[in-house]
Structures are given as structure tokens and as C-alpha cells.
Amino acid sequence: MFFKNAEKTYLAHLDTQGVFNNTTKTALPQTAFAETVRNHFKNLNGKTPKALLIGFDGARADAMHLLCESADEKVTGVLFNSAYSAVQTLKTQGGLYLSFAGGEPSAPQETSTAQGWAAILTGVWGGENGVLRHVPLKKEYPTVLRELAGQGKKAAFLAEWPDHFTVTYKDEIEIAKRENLPLIFQKYADDRALESAFLEKIAGDTDCIFGIFEAPDYNGHTTGFSLENPRYAACVCRLDNVAYRLMEAVKSRPTYEKEDWLVMITSDHGGHDRRHGTQKPFDRMTFIASNKPIGSK
Ligand SMILES: [Zn+2]
Structure with missing residues (x-):
């Protein structure tokens, strides 16, 4: 890929030793999530597997610094x-990894919200899961949440973003209802309400809790991703x-x-100026913090 000076400087900054377990060259595709x-x-170690999965919408990789x-x-x-x-604690327990949105360089896709979370939750890029534009996820590519509910x-x-419910996961919500799956989709007004919902689910019996906080994206669009x-x-x-x-x-x-919790935090894309969506590294580079090591790299 061809990078301009500011982009090279950004990548070099991300590669400064001590913050991430990997480098911009070995960044994980966001599908690794x-x-x-x-x-x-799948891990049968005698304990009950559980997961707490937290999204920071629009948080750039350099924010980990x-x-x-x-x-x-x-x-x-x-x-x-x-x-x-949280990030420092997860890094100590498992790792803090650079990841990337926007598809493989040979098959780029928009570094946008719907595309990002769909790749993160299905484990495949939009070329497969169908979310290359603002359209519903293909039924043949369930989110990992629907897979778990099926088990x-x-x-x-x-x-919080209405389009998750009315566009991207519209069909998945219908499938979950029709098949009576133990999978719920719930919309909240703001980050504070979402935090309360997370706490309620954590105190309850949900096995896999996933939620997306909006503050970085909202602040980025209104006052600048920087x-x-x-x-x-x-x-x-x-x-x-x-x-x-x-x-x-x-x-x-x-x-x-008696439980074995996986805890991960990630972002769907970064940003620059008051936008995102491009193939610039500011938009492409994201992060995954995990209390369990990811991959062997
Ligand atoms: Zn987003």
C-alpha cells in the first residue's frame, strides 16, 4: 500500500514498543474476534464458558497510547x-493487539460501523457476509451470538444505533424470534443506559453479553477523531x-x-477529521484487548 507522510508517521507511532503485542504488519483482521x-x-475445561464483549464505536488504535x-x-x-x-488489565492477562477494519488490502471494504461490527461478529468480511453496504446480514452468515444461541x-x-436493529440485524432478529432462540437484541438511549444494561446482564444468567458504546464515534463526528x-x-x-x-x-x-470468562474490547473502525470510511490507516487501524491470548503471533 502507498502511504503519505502523515500516514507513515501514524503507523510508526502505533509500532512504538510497549503498547501492542503485535505490529501494524502483523495486525489481526477484525474477523479474528x-x-x-x-x-x-468450545473449550471444555470443566468450567462454564461465559463472555463479556465490549465495543468502543470509533475508537482509534492510537487511543491505546x-x-x-x-x-x-x-x-x-x-x-x-x-x-x-480495563485495557491495561486485559493486556496484562492476555494481550492488546492491533487489528484492522476495511477488509484485506486486496479486497477493501468501507471502514464503517455496519461493515465493521458485521465482520467482527460473523468472522468473515462483507464479501461473504453481505454487509458491504448498508444492507441486512446474509442469513447464511450468523453472528457468533446466533451460533451460540443455537447451541x-x-x-x-x-x-444504541437504530440501524443495527432496522437494517444489519433485522433478519437475524426475525430468525431468533421464529426459532425461539435464547438471543435478545435490545436498544438503549445512550452510553449510561447501556452501562446499566450491561450490569443487569452480568448479574443475570446471560452466557455471552455483547454491547457497543457510542461515545468515541459520537465525539469524533461532532468534534474530531483525534x-x-x-x-x-x-x-x-x-x-x-x-x-x-x-x-x-x-x-x-x-x-x-465455576465460570471461565472471556473478556474482550474492540472498535469497529478508527477515524480522521470528522469522518471515517476510507482506507487511510487512521480509519483502518483498530485494536482488540483480550484477557486470553489471541493466536500464536
Ligand atoms: Zn462505528
């Missing part, structure tokens, strides 16, 4: 490696704390010792 969830629920200290960080006094950081696991999709924008930077840090509280709620379950 679904595969990791599938494998987790606000949470984890890079090897050449020169500013002291920054609250890196906070004991209350009798209780799964929940929690989100760490130079305090609103954008602050909301990624705040969501990192929200995710930490959700992880603490998981640990406080009375049955926690």
Missing part, C-alpha cells in the same frame, strides 16, 4: 498502567473505566469461581 469467541465456547505506556514515553506523571484501566447458550446484543481533541481522548479513557467496572461486576458473581 468472532473466531476467538467461538473457540472460547493513552492507557498503556509506550517504551519511549518521555512524559512522567501520566496515569499509565492504572489499576482501574442453547443465552446471548444478548445491546446497542487524540489532540480532549473530548475524543477523554471519552475513550472514560469508557475504559466503565469497562473496568463491568469486569469487576463479573468477578463479583457468586458463581465466578
